[in-house]
Amino acid sequence: MKRLNSQLQQDGAPLELILLIRTLLAACKEISFRVSQGALAGVLGSTLSENVQGETQKKLDVISNQILKDTLRESGYVKAISSEEEEDVVPCSPDGNYLVSFDPLDGSSNTEINSLIGTIFSITHAPQWMEADDPSAFLQPGTQSVAAGYVLYGPSTMLAMTTGKGTHIYTLDKTHGGFLLTKPNIELPTQTSEFSINASNQRHWEDPMQRYVADLILGADGPREKDFNMRWVAAMVGDIHRVLCRGGIFMYPFDNRNPEKPGKLRLLYEANPMAFLVEQAGGLADTGEGRIMEVMPTEIHQRVPTIIGSKEEVETCLSYYK
Incomplete structure:
Protein backbone atom coordinates (compact mmCIF):
# COMPACT_ATOMS: atom_id res chain seq x y z
CA MET A 1 0.00 0.00 0.00
CA PRO A 184 -7.72 6.67 -3.15
CA ASN A 185 -9.71 9.26 -5.10
CA ILE A 186 -13.07 8.91 -3.35
CA GLU A 187 -16.05 9.50 -5.65
CA LEU A 188 -19.43 10.13 -4.02
CA PRO A 189 -22.49 8.56 -5.64
CA THR A 190 -24.54 11.43 -7.07
CA GLN A 191 -27.77 9.98 -5.65
CA THR A 192 -28.54 8.62 -2.20
CA SER A 193 -31.28 7.27 0.05
CA GLU A 194 -29.64 8.28 3.37
CA PHE A 195 -29.82 11.58 5.21
CA SER A 196 -28.31 12.88 8.45
CA ILE A 197 -29.93 15.60 10.53
CA ASN A 198 -30.65 16.28 14.20
CA ALA A 199 -34.42 15.81 14.02
CA SER A 200 -34.93 17.09 17.57
CA ASN A 201 -34.43 20.63 16.19
CA GLN A 202 -37.13 20.24 13.54
CA ARG A 203 -39.45 22.86 15.05
CA HIS A 204 -36.73 25.51 14.74
CA TRP A 205 -35.90 24.99 11.06
CA GLU A 206 -36.82 27.33 8.24
CA ASP A 207 -39.76 26.36 6.05
CA PRO A 208 -37.66 25.03 3.09
CA MET A 209 -35.85 22.55 5.33
CA GLN A 210 -39.10 21.60 7.06
CA ARG A 211 -40.68 20.73 3.71
CA TYR A 212 -37.62 18.95 2.36
CA VAL A 213 -37.23 16.64 5.38
CA ALA A 214 -40.99 16.03 5.52
CA ASP A 215 -40.84 14.76 1.95
CA LEU A 216 -37.90 12.50 2.80
CA ILE A 217 -39.86 11.00 5.68
CA LEU A 218 -42.91 10.41 3.46
CA GLY A 219 -40.66 8.15 1.41
CA ALA A 220 -42.27 6.08 -1.32
CA ASP A 221 -45.68 7.51 -0.39
CA GLY A 222 -44.56 11.11 -0.98
CA PRO A 223 -43.30 13.19 -3.91
CA ARG A 224 -39.80 11.63 -3.78
CA GLU A 225 -41.33 8.20 -4.52
CA LYS A 226 -38.60 6.28 -2.68
CA ASP A 227 -37.77 5.47 0.93
CA PHE A 228 -34.96 7.18 2.83
CA ASN A 229 -33.09 6.11 5.95
CA MET A 230 -31.94 8.57 8.60
CA ARG A 231 -28.50 8.13 10.16
CA TRP A 232 -27.12 10.32 12.96
CA VAL A 233 -23.80 9.83 14.77
CA ALA A 234 -23.85 13.17 16.67
CA ALA A 235 -20.28 13.84 15.51
CA MET A 236 -19.71 15.59 12.19
CA VAL A 237 -16.63 13.47 11.52
CA GLY A 238 -18.68 10.27 11.74
CA ASP A 239 -21.57 11.52 9.61
CA ILE A 240 -19.31 13.00 6.91
CA HIS A 241 -17.15 9.86 6.90
CA ARG A 242 -20.24 7.81 6.11
CA VAL A 243 -21.12 10.25 3.30
CA LEU A 244 -17.62 9.92 1.84
CA CYS A 245 -17.73 6.13 2.05
CA ARG A 246 -21.17 5.51 0.54
CA GLY A 247 -22.90 8.80 -0.26
CA GLY A 248 -25.64 10.64 1.59
CA ILE A 249 -26.58 14.13 2.67
CA PHE A 250 -25.63 15.77 5.97
CA MET A 251 -27.45 18.86 7.22
CA TYR A 252 -27.16 21.23 10.14
CA PRO A 253 -29.49 23.97 8.86
CA PHE A 254 -30.30 27.49 9.94
CA ASP A 255 -31.85 27.53 13.41
CA ASN A 256 -34.18 30.43 14.20
CA ARG A 257 -33.65 30.27 17.99
CA ASN A 258 -30.69 32.66 17.83
CA PRO A 259 -30.27 34.77 14.66
CA GLU A 260 -26.74 35.70 15.80
CA LYS A 261 -25.79 32.01 15.49
CA PRO A 262 -27.33 31.04 12.15
CA GLY A 263 -25.84 27.55 12.32
CA LYS A 264 -24.21 25.26 14.87
CA LEU A 265 -21.09 24.39 12.91
CA ARG A 266 -18.10 26.70 12.72
CA LEU A 267 -16.98 27.84 9.28
CA LEU A 268 -13.19 27.81 9.60
CA TYR A 269 -12.56 24.47 11.28
CA GLU A 270 -15.70 22.41 10.62
CA ALA A 271 -17.73 23.49 7.58
CA ASN A 272 -14.89 24.60 5.29
CA PRO A 273 -12.64 21.53 5.67
CA MET A 274 -15.58 19.14 5.26
CA ALA A 275 -16.82 21.10 2.24
CA PHE A 276 -13.34 20.88 0.67
CA LEU A 277 -13.23 17.11 1.19
CA VAL A 278 -16.72 16.50 -0.19
CA GLU A 279 -16.29 18.79 -3.20
CA GLN A 280 -13.02 17.06 -4.10
CA ALA A 281 -14.98 13.78 -4.03
CA GLY A 282 -17.60 15.10 -6.47
CA GLY A 283 -20.20 16.28 -3.94
CA LEU A 284 -21.63 19.69 -3.06
CA ALA A 285 -21.50 21.82 0.08
CA ASP A 286 -23.84 24.77 0.55
CA THR A 287 -25.34 26.98 3.25
CA GLY A 288 -28.75 27.17 1.56
CA GLU A 289 -27.74 30.58 0.21
CA GLY A 290 -24.47 29.76 -1.52
CA ARG A 291 -21.34 27.64 -1.62
CA ILE A 292 -19.78 27.14 1.82
CA MET A 293 -16.22 27.59 0.55
CA GLU A 294 -17.05 31.02 -0.88
CA VAL A 295 -18.32 32.44 2.42
CA MET A 296 -16.05 35.30 3.53
CA PRO A 297 -15.44 34.88 7.28
CA THR A 298 -15.98 37.85 9.57
CA GLU A 299 -14.56 36.24 12.74
CA ILE A 300 -12.72 33.05 13.62
CA HIS A 301 -15.62 31.32 15.39
CA GLN A 302 -18.26 32.24 12.79
CA ARG A 303 -21.06 29.69 12.35
CA VAL A 304 -22.84 28.72 9.13
CA PRO A 305 -25.71 26.42 8.13
CA THR A 306 -24.46 23.33 6.31
CA ILE A 307 -25.93 21.12 3.57
CA ILE A 308 -23.24 18.70 2.40
CA GLY A 309 -23.22 15.49 0.39
CA SER A 310 -24.15 13.71 -2.83
CA LYS A 311 -24.49 16.17 -5.69
CA GLU A 312 -28.03 15.47 -6.92
CA GLU A 313 -29.48 15.19 -3.41
CA VAL A 314 -27.94 18.49 -2.32
CA GLU A 315 -29.32 20.09 -5.48
CA THR A 316 -32.76 18.66 -4.66
CA CYS A 317 -32.57 20.06 -1.12
CA LEU A 318 -31.52 23.49 -2.43
CA SER A 319 -34.43 23.51 -4.86
CA TYR A 320 -36.74 23.86 -1.84
CA TYR A 321 -34.98 27.13 -1.00
CA LYS A 322 -35.74 28.55 -4.45
Whole structure:
Protein backbone atom coordinates (compact mmCIF):
# COMPACT_ATOMS: atom_id res chain seq x y z
CA MET A 1 0.00 0.00 0.00
CA LYS A 2 1.10 3.54 -0.75
CA ARG A 3 2.35 5.64 2.14
CA LEU A 4 1.03 9.10 2.91
CA ASN A 5 4.23 10.84 1.78
CA SER A 6 4.14 9.18 -1.62
CA GLN A 7 0.54 10.25 -2.27
CA LEU A 8 1.21 13.82 -1.16
CA GLN A 9 4.23 14.00 -3.47
CA GLN A 10 2.18 12.57 -6.34
CA ASP A 11 -0.46 15.24 -5.71
CA GLY A 12 2.18 17.94 -5.98
CA ALA A 13 2.16 19.12 -2.37
CA PRO A 14 5.22 21.29 -1.56
CA LEU A 15 7.77 19.84 0.85
CA GLU A 16 7.03 22.27 3.69
CA LEU A 17 3.31 21.47 3.53
CA ILE A 18 4.09 17.74 3.62
CA LEU A 19 6.26 18.26 6.70
CA LEU A 20 3.52 20.30 8.37
CA ILE A 21 0.92 17.61 7.65
CA ARG A 22 3.23 14.94 9.08
CA THR A 23 3.71 17.07 12.21
CA LEU A 24 -0.03 17.58 12.62
CA LEU A 25 -0.65 13.86 12.19
CA ALA A 26 1.97 13.05 14.81
CA ALA A 27 -0.20 15.00 17.26
CA CYS A 28 -3.30 13.13 16.05
CA LYS A 29 -1.58 9.80 16.66
CA GLU A 30 -0.93 10.88 20.23
CA ILE A 31 -4.61 11.87 20.58
CA SER A 32 -5.61 8.49 19.13
CA PHE A 33 -3.59 6.74 21.83
CA ARG A 34 -5.10 8.90 24.60
CA VAL A 35 -8.61 8.21 23.30
CA SER A 36 -7.96 4.48 23.13
CA GLN A 37 -6.94 4.41 26.81
CA GLY A 38 -10.30 5.90 27.83
CA ALA A 39 -11.33 5.19 31.41
CA LEU A 40 -8.02 3.39 32.05
CA ALA A 41 -6.21 6.75 31.87
CA GLY A 42 -8.90 8.74 33.68
CA VAL A 43 -9.49 10.99 30.64
CA LEU A 44 -13.25 10.57 30.32
CA GLY A 45 -15.85 12.96 31.69
CA SER A 46 -16.24 16.73 31.80
CA THR A 47 -14.19 19.53 33.26
CA LEU A 48 -15.69 22.30 35.38
CA SER A 49 -15.16 24.92 32.65
CA GLU A 50 -16.74 26.03 29.38
CA ASN A 51 -15.00 26.90 26.12
CA VAL A 52 -15.50 30.10 24.13
CA GLN A 53 -18.52 28.49 22.47
CA GLY A 54 -20.32 28.21 25.82
CA GLU A 55 -19.98 24.42 25.70
CA THR A 56 -18.88 22.33 28.67
CA GLN A 57 -15.39 21.03 27.95
CA LYS A 58 -14.61 17.35 28.15
CA LYS A 59 -11.26 16.32 29.60
CA LEU A 60 -10.27 14.97 26.18
CA ASP A 61 -11.17 18.31 24.56
CA VAL A 62 -8.58 20.02 26.72
CA ILE A 63 -5.97 17.28 26.29
CA SER A 64 -6.40 17.12 22.50
CA ASN A 65 -6.25 20.88 22.13
CA GLN A 66 -3.05 21.07 24.18
CA ILE A 67 -1.36 18.28 22.20
CA LEU A 68 -2.13 19.96 18.87
CA LYS A 69 -1.20 23.41 20.14
CA ASP A 70 2.15 22.31 21.59
CA THR A 71 3.09 20.24 18.54
CA LEU A 72 2.23 22.91 15.97
CA ARG A 73 3.82 25.75 17.95
CA GLU A 74 7.11 23.85 18.08
CA SER A 75 7.10 22.87 14.39
CA GLY A 76 8.31 26.17 12.93
CA TYR A 77 5.97 25.80 9.95
CA VAL A 78 2.94 27.52 11.51
CA LYS A 79 2.52 31.25 12.03
CA ALA A 80 -0.66 30.95 14.11
CA ILE A 81 -3.47 28.55 14.97
CA SER A 82 -7.17 28.94 15.67
CA SER A 83 -9.04 26.31 17.66
CA GLU A 84 -12.59 25.67 18.78
CA GLU A 85 -11.21 25.59 22.33
CA GLU A 86 -9.33 28.91 22.16
CA GLU A 87 -11.07 32.28 22.36
CA ASP A 88 -8.33 34.04 20.36
CA VAL A 89 -5.76 32.99 17.80
CA VAL A 90 -2.58 31.45 19.21
CA PRO A 91 0.63 32.91 17.72
CA CYS A 92 3.32 30.37 16.90
CA SER A 93 6.36 31.12 14.71
CA PRO A 94 6.58 34.67 13.26
CA ASP A 95 8.22 33.28 10.10
CA GLY A 96 5.78 30.37 9.67
CA ASN A 97 4.19 30.11 6.25
CA TYR A 98 0.91 28.46 7.24
CA LEU A 99 -2.17 28.96 9.39
CA VAL A 100 -3.91 25.94 10.90
CA SER A 101 -7.51 25.91 12.15
CA PHE A 102 -8.86 22.87 13.98
CA ASP A 103 -11.56 21.31 16.08
CA PRO A 104 -9.34 19.19 18.34
CA LEU A 105 -12.01 16.63 19.23
CA ASP A 106 -15.25 16.79 17.29
CA GLY A 107 -18.10 14.87 18.92
CA SER A 108 -16.33 14.72 22.28
CA SER A 109 -19.61 13.94 24.08
CA ASN A 110 -19.40 10.56 22.34
CA THR A 111 -16.40 9.63 24.48
CA GLU A 112 -18.82 8.67 27.25
CA ILE A 113 -20.35 5.95 25.05
CA ASN A 114 -17.17 4.90 23.16
CA SER A 115 -18.56 6.17 19.87
CA LEU A 116 -17.00 7.99 16.90
CA ILE A 117 -14.99 11.18 17.48
CA GLY A 118 -12.27 12.92 15.51
CA THR A 119 -10.00 15.87 14.79
CA ILE A 120 -10.91 18.24 11.94
CA PHE A 121 -8.31 20.60 10.43
CA SER A 122 -7.81 23.15 7.68
CA ILE A 123 -4.54 24.69 6.43
CA THR A 124 -4.12 27.99 4.58
CA HIS A 125 -1.20 30.22 3.66
CA ALA A 126 -0.26 32.82 6.26
CA PRO A 127 -0.23 36.42 4.98
CA GLN A 128 3.36 37.45 5.64
CA TRP A 129 2.48 41.13 6.11
CA MET A 130 0.33 40.36 9.17
CA GLU A 131 1.45 39.78 12.73
CA ALA A 132 1.12 36.25 14.13
CA ASP A 133 -1.48 37.36 16.68
CA ASP A 134 -3.71 39.12 14.12
CA PRO A 135 -7.01 37.18 13.84
CA SER A 136 -7.83 38.85 10.52
CA ALA A 137 -5.17 36.64 8.90
CA PHE A 138 -7.64 33.76 9.26
CA LEU A 139 -10.48 35.59 7.53
CA GLN A 140 -10.00 33.82 4.21
CA PRO A 141 -12.69 31.91 2.29
CA GLY A 142 -12.41 28.14 2.07
CA THR A 143 -11.31 28.45 -1.55
CA GLN A 144 -7.92 29.57 -0.18
CA SER A 145 -7.36 26.28 1.68
CA VAL A 146 -4.27 24.34 0.66
CA ALA A 147 -5.18 21.21 2.66
CA ALA A 148 -8.00 19.95 4.84
CA GLY A 149 -9.10 16.77 6.47
CA TYR A 150 -10.04 14.86 9.59
CA VAL A 151 -8.67 12.01 11.65
CA LEU A 152 -11.41 9.64 12.77
CA TYR A 153 -10.83 7.75 16.02
CA GLY A 154 -12.96 4.64 15.58
CA PRO A 155 -12.36 0.88 15.46
CA SER A 156 -9.39 1.90 13.33
CA THR A 157 -7.83 5.36 13.14
CA MET A 158 -8.45 6.82 9.68
CA LEU A 159 -7.43 9.99 7.89
CA ALA A 160 -9.49 11.63 5.14
CA MET A 161 -7.56 14.43 3.46
CA THR A 162 -7.30 16.57 0.35
CA THR A 163 -4.70 18.98 -0.95
CA GLY A 164 -6.93 19.92 -3.88
CA LYS A 165 -6.09 16.86 -5.99
CA GLY A 166 -8.88 14.54 -4.92
CA THR A 167 -9.93 13.16 -1.55
CA HIS A 168 -8.07 10.13 -0.20
CA ILE A 169 -8.64 7.97 2.87
CA TYR A 170 -5.74 6.48 4.82
CA THR A 171 -5.65 4.00 7.69
CA LEU A 172 -3.15 4.17 10.54
CA ASP A 173 -1.02 1.03 10.60
CA LYS A 174 -0.20 0.76 14.28
CA THR A 175 2.51 -1.82 13.64
CA HIS A 176 4.83 0.84 12.20
CA GLY A 177 2.96 4.07 13.02
CA GLY A 178 2.31 5.33 9.50
CA PHE A 179 -0.83 6.19 7.54
CA LEU A 180 -1.33 3.95 4.50
CA LEU A 181 -3.56 4.80 1.53
CA THR A 182 -6.62 2.53 1.64
CA LYS A 183 -9.21 4.43 -0.45
CA PRO A 184 -7.72 6.67 -3.15
CA ASN A 185 -9.71 9.26 -5.10
CA ILE A 186 -13.07 8.91 -3.35
CA GLU A 187 -16.05 9.50 -5.65
CA LEU A 188 -19.43 10.13 -4.02
CA PRO A 189 -22.49 8.56 -5.64
CA THR A 190 -24.54 11.43 -7.07
CA GLN A 191 -27.77 9.98 -5.65
CA THR A 192 -28.54 8.62 -2.20
CA SER A 193 -31.28 7.27 0.05
CA GLU A 194 -29.64 8.28 3.37
CA PHE A 195 -29.82 11.58 5.21
CA SER A 196 -28.31 12.88 8.45
CA ILE A 197 -29.93 15.60 10.53
CA ASN A 198 -30.65 16.28 14.20
CA ALA A 199 -34.42 15.81 14.02
CA SER A 200 -34.93 17.09 17.57
CA ASN A 201 -34.43 20.63 16.19
CA GLN A 202 -37.13 20.24 13.54
CA ARG A 203 -39.45 22.86 15.05
CA HIS A 204 -36.73 25.51 14.74
CA TRP A 205 -35.90 24.99 11.06
CA GLU A 206 -36.82 27.33 8.24
CA ASP A 207 -39.76 26.36 6.05
CA PRO A 208 -37.66 25.03 3.09
CA MET A 209 -35.85 22.55 5.33
CA GLN A 210 -39.10 21.60 7.06
CA ARG A 211 -40.68 20.73 3.71
CA TYR A 212 -37.62 18.95 2.36
CA VAL A 213 -37.23 16.64 5.38
CA ALA A 214 -40.99 16.03 5.52
CA ASP A 215 -40.84 14.76 1.95
CA LEU A 216 -37.90 12.50 2.80
CA ILE A 217 -39.86 11.00 5.68
CA LEU A 218 -42.91 10.41 3.46
CA GLY A 219 -40.66 8.15 1.41
CA ALA A 220 -42.27 6.08 -1.32
CA ASP A 221 -45.68 7.51 -0.39
CA GLY A 222 -44.56 11.11 -0.98
CA PRO A 223 -43.30 13.19 -3.91
CA ARG A 224 -39.80 11.63 -3.78
CA GLU A 225 -41.33 8.20 -4.52
CA LYS A 226 -38.60 6.28 -2.68
CA ASP A 227 -37.77 5.47 0.93
CA PHE A 228 -34.96 7.18 2.83
CA ASN A 229 -33.09 6.11 5.95
CA MET A 230 -31.94 8.57 8.60
CA ARG A 231 -28.50 8.13 10.16
CA TRP A 232 -27.12 10.32 12.96
CA VAL A 233 -23.80 9.83 14.77
CA ALA A 234 -23.85 13.17 16.67
CA ALA A 235 -20.28 13.84 15.51
CA MET A 236 -19.71 15.59 12.19
CA VAL A 237 -16.63 13.47 11.52
CA GLY A 238 -18.68 10.27 11.74
CA ASP A 239 -21.57 11.52 9.61
CA ILE A 240 -19.31 13.00 6.91
CA HIS A 241 -17.15 9.86 6.90
CA ARG A 242 -20.24 7.81 6.11
CA VAL A 243 -21.12 10.25 3.30
CA LEU A 244 -17.62 9.92 1.84
CA CYS A 245 -17.73 6.13 2.05
CA ARG A 246 -21.17 5.51 0.54
CA GLY A 247 -22.90 8.80 -0.26
CA GLY A 248 -25.64 10.64 1.59
CA ILE A 249 -26.58 14.13 2.67
CA PHE A 250 -25.63 15.77 5.97
CA MET A 251 -27.45 18.86 7.22
CA TYR A 252 -27.16 21.23 10.14
CA PRO A 253 -29.49 23.97 8.86
CA PHE A 254 -30.30 27.49 9.94
CA ASP A 255 -31.85 27.53 13.41
CA ASN A 256 -34.18 30.43 14.20
CA ARG A 257 -33.65 30.27 17.99
CA ASN A 258 -30.69 32.66 17.83
CA PRO A 259 -30.27 34.77 14.66
CA GLU A 260 -26.74 35.70 15.80
CA LYS A 261 -25.79 32.01 15.49
CA PRO A 262 -27.33 31.04 12.15
CA GLY A 263 -25.84 27.55 12.32
CA LYS A 264 -24.21 25.26 14.87
CA LEU A 265 -21.09 24.39 12.91
CA ARG A 266 -18.10 26.70 12.72
CA LEU A 267 -16.98 27.84 9.28
CA LEU A 268 -13.19 27.81 9.60
CA TYR A 269 -12.56 24.47 11.28
CA GLU A 270 -15.70 22.41 10.62
CA ALA A 271 -17.73 23.49 7.58
CA ASN A 272 -14.89 24.60 5.29
CA PRO A 273 -12.64 21.53 5.67
CA MET A 274 -15.58 19.14 5.26
CA ALA A 275 -16.82 21.10 2.24
CA PHE A 276 -13.34 20.88 0.67
CA LEU A 277 -13.23 17.11 1.19
CA VAL A 278 -16.72 16.50 -0.19
CA GLU A 279 -16.29 18.79 -3.20
CA GLN A 280 -13.02 17.06 -4.10
CA ALA A 281 -14.98 13.78 -4.03
CA GLY A 282 -17.60 15.10 -6.47
CA GLY A 283 -20.20 16.28 -3.94
CA LEU A 284 -21.63 19.69 -3.06
CA ALA A 285 -21.50 21.82 0.08
CA ASP A 286 -23.84 24.77 0.55
CA THR A 287 -25.34 26.98 3.25
CA GLY A 288 -28.75 27.17 1.56
CA GLU A 289 -27.74 30.58 0.21
CA GLY A 290 -24.47 29.76 -1.52
CA ARG A 291 -21.34 27.64 -1.62
CA ILE A 292 -19.78 27.14 1.82
CA MET A 293 -16.22 27.59 0.55
CA GLU A 294 -17.05 31.02 -0.88
CA VAL A 295 -18.32 32.44 2.42
CA MET A 296 -16.05 35.30 3.53
CA PRO A 297 -15.44 34.88 7.28
CA THR A 298 -15.98 37.85 9.57
CA GLU A 299 -14.56 36.24 12.74
CA ILE A 300 -12.72 33.05 13.62
CA HIS A 301 -15.62 31.32 15.39
CA GLN A 302 -18.26 32.24 12.79
CA ARG A 303 -21.06 29.69 12.35
CA VAL A 304 -22.84 28.72 9.13
CA PRO A 305 -25.71 26.42 8.13
CA THR A 306 -24.46 23.33 6.31
CA ILE A 307 -25.93 21.12 3.57
CA ILE A 308 -23.24 18.70 2.40
CA GLY A 309 -23.22 15.49 0.39
CA SER A 310 -24.15 13.71 -2.83
CA LYS A 311 -24.49 16.17 -5.69
CA GLU A 312 -28.03 15.47 -6.92
CA GLU A 313 -29.48 15.19 -3.41
CA VAL A 314 -27.94 18.49 -2.32
CA GLU A 315 -29.32 20.09 -5.48
CA THR A 316 -32.76 18.66 -4.66
CA CYS A 317 -32.57 20.06 -1.12
CA LEU A 318 -31.52 23.49 -2.43
CA SER A 319 -34.43 23.51 -4.86
CA TYR A 320 -36.74 23.86 -1.84
CA TYR A 321 -34.98 27.13 -1.00
CA LYS A 322 -35.74 28.55 -4.45
